[in-house]
């Protein structure tokens with residue numbers, strides 16, 4: 001496992017890209033500003049909470065920690081930061 005605060009892009013690639021790279025079942029693609037704009041507007045705390053605890057949205061189901069529940073919280077947050085940075 002990655003250490004706390006590990007590289008967001010690495011975590012994204014190993015745990016999140018599975019759904020988010022292709023937009024499977026409605027997962028917002030990094031770089032898709034139209035999809036990410038309103039999500040980013042919710043604030044980072046909400047994005048972190050949804051990524052950590054999971055969330056049922058209008059487009060689909062975000063599983064807690066992307067299904068990798070052994071991931072440290074800091075790693076999930078780093079992956080969120082990466083996705084947001086790609087999408088501003």
Ligand code: HEB
Pocket residue numbers: 011012015016017018019020024025026027028039042046047048050051055056057058059060061062063065066067076079080083
């Ligand atoms: Fe996800 C969404 C993150 C994995 C599916 N996501 C999401 C979001 C975020 C995330 C931040 C937004 C939220 C809001 O809007 O509030 N993810 C993430 C991360 C990861 C992930 C960081 C890694 C850890 N996902 C994932 C997976 C899947 C998913 C693996 C599949 C299975 N997501 C998803 C979806 C969505 C999301 C479907 C959308 C929902 C709605 O409806 O909106």
